Amino acid sequence: MHEAAAILLALFVIFVAAQVGAEIAQRLKLPGVVGEIVAGCVIGPSALGWIKVEDIATGTPLDVLAEIGVVLLLFAVGLETRLDDLKKVGRTAFLVGVLGVIVPFVLGVLWAHGNGFVWTKSLFVAAAFVATSAGITARVLQELNALQRIESRVILGAAVIDDILAMLLLGVVTSLQGGGGVQLGSLVFVLLQAVAFVAIIGWVGTSVMRRQGHWIERPVNPLSALSITLAICLGLAFLSTEFGLAAIIGAFLAGMIASETRNREQLEHQTRPLLAFLTPFFFVITGAKIDVHVFADASALWMLLVVTVIAVVAKLVGGFLGALSLGRRGATIVGVGMVPRGEVGVVIASLGLVGGVFSDRTYAVIVAMSLLTSVITPPVLAVLMKRDASRPEPA
Amino acid sequence: MHEAAAILLALFVIFVAAQVGAEIAQRLKLPGVVGEIVAGCVIGPSALGWIKVEDIATGTPLDVLAEIGVVLLLFAVGLETRLDDLKKVGRTAFLVGVLGVIVPFVLGVLWAHGNGFVWTKSLFVAAAFVATSAGITARVLQELNALQRIESRVILGAAVIDDILAMLLLGVVTSLQGGGGVQLGSLVFVLLQAVAFVAIIGWVGTSVMRRQGHWIERPVNPLSALSITLAICLGLAFLSTEFGLAAIIGAFLAGMIASETRNREQLEHQTRPLLAFLTPFFFVITGAKIDVHVFADASALWMLLVVTVIAVVAKLVGGFLGALSLGRRGATIVGVGMVPRGEVGVVIASLGLVGGVFSDRTYAVIVAMSLLTSVITPPVLAVLMKRDASRPEPA
Numbered sequence: 001m002h003e004a005a006a007i008l009l010a011l012f013v014i015f016v017a018a019q020v021g022a023e024i025a026q027r028l029k030l031p032g033v034v035g036e037i038v039a040g041c042v043i044g045p046s047a048l049g050w051i052k053v054e055d056i057a058t059g060t061p062l063d064v065l066a067e068i069g070v071v072l073l074l075f076a077v078g079l080e081t082r083l084d085d086l087k088k089v090g091r092t093a094f095l096v097g098v099l100g101v102i103v104p105f106v107l108g109v110l111w112a113h114g115n116g117f118v119w120t121k122s123l124f125v126a127a128a129f130v131a132t133s134a135g136i137t138a139r140v141l142q143e144l145n146a147l148q149r150i151e152s153r154v155i156l157g158a159a160v161i162d163d164i165l166a167m168l169l170l171g172v173v174t175s176l177q178g179g180g181g182v183q184l185g186s187l188v189f190v191l192l193q194a195v196a197f198v199a200i201i202g203w204v205g206t207s208v209m210r211r212q213g214h215w216i217e218r219p220v221n222p223l224s225a226l227s228i229t230l231a232i233c234l235g236l237a238f239l240s241t242e243f244g245l246a247a248i249i250g251a252f253l254a255g256m257i258a259s260e261t262r263n264r265e266q267l268e269h270q271t272r273p274l275l276a277f278l279t280p281f282f283f284v285i286t287g288a289k290i291d292v293h294v295f296a297d298a299s300a301l302w303m304l305l306v307v308t309v310i311a312v313v314a315k316l317v318g319g320f321l322g323a324l325s326l327g328r329r330g331a332t333i334v335g336v337g338m339v340p341r342g343e344v345g346v347v348i349a350s351l352g353l354v355g356g357v358f359s360d361r362t363y364a365v366i367v368a369m370s371l372l373t374s375v376i377t378p379p380v381l382a383v384l385m386k387r388d389a390s391r392p393e394p395a
Numbered sequence: 396m397h398e399a400a401a402i403l404l405a406l407f408v409i410f411v412a413a414q415v416g417a418e419i420a421q422r423l424k425l426p427g428v429v430g431e432i433v434a435g436c437v438i439g440p441s442a443l444g445w446i447k448v449e450d451i452a453t454g455t456p457l458d459v460l461a462e463i464g465v466v467l468l469l470f471a472v473g474l475e476t477r478l479d480d481l482k483k484v485g486r487t488a489f490l491v492g493v494l495g496v497i498v499p500f501v502l503g504v505l506w507a508h509g510n511g512f513v514w515t516k517s518l519f520v521a522a523a524f525v526a527t528s529a530g531i532t533a534r535v536l537q538e539l540n541a542l543q544r545i546e547s548r549v550i551l552g553a554a555v556i557d558d559i560l561a562m563l564l565l566g567v568v569t570s571l572q573g574g575g576g577v578q579l580g581s582l583v584f585v586l587l588q589a590v591a592f593v594a595i596i597g598w599v600g601t602s603v604m605r606r607q608g609h610w611i612e613r614p615v616n617p618l619s620a621l622s623i624t625l626a627i628c629l630g631l632a633f634l635s636t637e638f639g640l641a642a643i644i645g646a647f648l649a650g651m652i653a654s655e656t657r658n659r660e661q662l663e664h665q666t667r668p669l670l671a672f673l674t675p676f677f678f679v680i681t682g683a684k685i686d687v688h689v690f691a692d693a694s695a696l697w698m699l700l701v702v703t704v705i706a707v708v709a710k711l712v713g714g715f716l717g718a719l720s721l722g723r724r725g726a727t728i729v730g731v732g733m734v735p736r737g738e739v740g741v742v743i744a745s746l747g748l749v750g751g752v753f754s755d756r757t758y759a760v761i762v763a764m765s766l767l768t769s770v771i772t773p774p775v776l777a778v779l780m781k782r783d784a785s786r787p788e789p790a
Binding site for chain 2: 003004005007008009011012015016019058059060061063064065067068071224226227228230231234235237238241242247270271272273274276277
């Protein structure tokens with residue numbers, strides 16, 4: 001088949017699978033995103049094989065489309081987030097971010113060392129337990145129209161802090177693999193750089209927009225505000241990878257900056273068709289990366305179960321403790337919202353595989369754990385959010 | 396640089412270049428698309444080199460994004476085209492399509508043979524003179540809000556016929572290169588297949604939508620009509636490549652089908668942000684494929700000039716003669732609208748290079764011709780359209 005035809009067929013299959021999956025999930029009262037991930041798993045290389053492994057490897061067109069999809073998703077989430085609202089929950093978000101990293105990391109190290117990994121490798125395994133994927137939770141919160149809730153703001157704020165810490169941790173454990181010591185000075189520098197990036201873009205960007213935002217509202221054509229903010233989104237997504245952060249953090253900041261302009265509502269409206277077209281690629285391909293064959297081997301299945309339980313409990317406890325100031329129900333929602341590891345865990349696992357730290361089995365288990373947390377979180381979060389919404393607000 | 400970072404940077408650079416180019420073009424009273432193509436040429440491999448040759452090769456992520464961009468563009472153009480309107484201009488469009496293929500093909504063969512190509516190779520060279528790229532003209536017509544004019548409908552109808560004939564011609568000349576004769580039976584089969592595809596999708600699709608279109612209007616969520624029609628768009632784009640036609644023909648048909656539903660205006664509205672984000676990639680990358688070094692060699696420059704003049708005049712004459720029933724002014728607009736060869740000429744040139752039919756220089760000249768016709772057409776078309784709009788309608 002001609003190359004252009006093959007890619008069009010893949011786009012069609014993925015897009016239709018996403019729609020069918022989302023439709024079925026919604027009829028089962030589950031968030032649509034669960035259906036999209038499961039659909040990806042079903043049509044993926046390890047099940048039906050309608051998508052091939054080589055078609056979704058890093059840097060392939062489908063992988064890039066998926067990346068663009070999640071970048072736009074976090075941009076849209078940023079659009080619904082005001083810096084002032086985020087500041088109000090700053091202290092809680094910081095605690096959630098820090099505890100949500102420490103607890104899974106410590107538990108991860110203990111489990112890995114207890115299972116025969118040497119200390120340096122155990123640290124690497126534990127790093128894969130740490131990073132929350134904001135994309136999954138953000139999509140669920142958006143589907144539930146819950147982005148304005150205080151728990152949502154804590155989760156999004158904590159995801160930024162989480163990402164900074166996870167990036168730092170990865171730097172530490174990677175340099176430890178080389179056998180060399182950790183250079184405290186360079187680590188502090190990396191940390192300061194990342195914090196400075198987020199702070200400068202967040203604070204300065206939003207205040208510039210508040211005062212000078214009128215220049216993106218020129219009447220050349222009604223889409224120019226969208227084009228300018230999308231350019232900012234792509235630019236900041238790139239810049240944040242240069243500062244060692246996930247691209248979605250930059251996209252989130254870009255959305256937050258754009259939300260300070262008078263075009264906010266118009267931009268939200270215009271972003272929706274973009275999300276409808278592009279985010280399904282992210283979720284289906286995330287699902288397609290799940291290797292169902294792992295489940296065929298009982299010992300690997302057991303390992304997966306243990307790892308997943310540890311990963312879920314650790315993040316839940318960390319997030320819960322950090323968010324206790326919101327009350328127990330709010331803290332539970334925050335804890336659950338921080339559970340999905342999604343593609344971040346997958347990326348760390350890939351680094352471990354390429355660097356020879358992980359065996360194929362450890363890799364498969366950690367990838368499956370990352371994706372399993374992404375599949376089980378959305379329905380739980382949806383139930384908690386809805387139950388909570390139907391109760392009276394605490395006094 | 397990490398791969399994800401590199402692609403985000405490329406997306407950012409291309410997107411910003413498109414905005415800057417379109418802005419400058421519009422201030423110079425030129426269609427924005429000219430600015431986007433020129434911007435691509437400037438940042439492309441042969442000038443500034445901000446985009447590398449290997450980044451825009453067939454099947455790379457950027458190339459696929461460009462393809463998606465032009466597919467969505469023709470989908471949007473289809474949305475603004477009713478089958479009934481197209482039927483009214485059917486005879487004229489057919490004449491324009493047929494003459495617009497015959498005249499450039501005959502002139503192309505004569506020129507190539509006169510320049511020392513053997514007959515079989517001359518036929519191949521001439522095939523590259525034939526196919527109109529509907530994307531460029533469609534974008535200009537859209538920018539001018541002129542898609543409802545009779546000339547626009549003739550051009551779009553003729554582009555479908557043009558594509559069928561060009562595909563057929565390419566089949567003939569390719570099989571001639573092998574030294575074997577042409578099998579009339581299989582050619583007739585290929586032709587019938589393509590015609591049947593367009594006819595069945597066009598006629599049956601639209602009538603099904605008219606009667607059964609309500610099922611895409613279910614109230615599950617306001618974007619589901621968009622999702623369903625986008626799925627149809629991707630599916631038909633793929634199918635049309637399977638029938639040997641350009642993907643954009645299928646996308647155009649999908650848009651035309653969707654325009655029969657009650658969601659038409661809503662879909663047009665929702666498609667705009669998708670176009671704003673994705674079509675710039677198509678036009679910038681089209682421009683980036685222009686190799687400006689060809690212009691450094693006087694003899695190649697001369698050859699380019701001659702080839703371009705032949706290509707322009709031939710299509711202009713063919714289109715003009717076919718559309719004479721619209722009056723001289725209308726026929727001129729149609730003739731000019733058929734001039735851009737765009738990516739179709741580039742594709743045929745690539746086939747010739749890979750098959751050993753063309754030298755590097757012939758390849759470069761034909762690619763440059765294809766793209767040159769795409770750059771010079773939009774401003775001329777804009778001037779003709781505007782001048783014509785300010786005159787009274789003929790009685």
